[in-house]
Amino acid sequence: MTEIAIPRPTQGDVVQLILEDHRFFEALLRDLRDVTADRDAARAALSAVLIAHGEAEEEKVYPQLRSKDAIGEHEAEHGEEEHAEGNQALLHLLECKGTDTQKFDDAVEDLATALNHHIGEEEQTILNPARTEVGEQVRQDLGSAWAARRSELLDQDCGSIAYVxxxxxxxxKEGKLPDDES
Structure with a gap:
């Protein structure tokens, strides 16, 4: 397995940094669908960056955007619920033994569905208000805080199956996942 380099920004506008990760997720999903790609490497990279990205958002970005009244409680909670659903789909993908099975392909599509839905919604209901309701310095400070936490999590092997x-x-336990899932 060749390791895929995960970008490690240290600063920048939080909106731009999150968008860059969203585009990276989409590229990794394309690799997961490609039988000629190193699907194990793509799965490992996506697991690490997806967990680090979402956890850093929930800890560093959503609370600040709420305190600045850029987003409401509903948007933050909904974002966290969608992260939970994506993480559950990611866990199902990590549990697949091989990358050449129908079970793997189905797990990739389930994750892609959850992730694409969340990306679209987050870009509209969280990032747009962050662009218009929060000053540039706050976005820069949030970018630095988010990037630092994301890197810490990557250093903690947050993409491992045990961590996920x-x-x-x-x-x-926090009730962020629908009850109809197993």
Missing amino acids: EKVVARAE
Whole structure:
């Protein structure tokens, strides 16, 4: 397995940094669908960056945007619920033994569906208000805080199946996942 380099920004406008990660997720999803790509490497990279990205957003970005009245409680909670659903789909993908099975392909599509929905919604209901309701300096400060937390999480091997299991279990305990999922 060749390791895919995950970008590690240290500063920038938080909106731009999050958008760059969203485009990186989409590229990794394309690799996961491509039988000629190193699907194991794409899965490992997506797992790490997806968990680090979402956890850093929930800890550093959403609370600040709420305190600045850029987003409401509903938008923050909905974003967290969608992260939980994506993380659960990611866990199902990580649980696949091989990358050449129908189960793997189905898990990729389930994750892609959850992720694409969340990306579209977050860009409209969270990032747009962040662009218009929050000053440039706040976005720069948030970018630095988000990037630092994201890097910390990447250093903690947050993409490992054990770490993802903990994140999903916490979301279940906090009631962020629908009850109809197994």
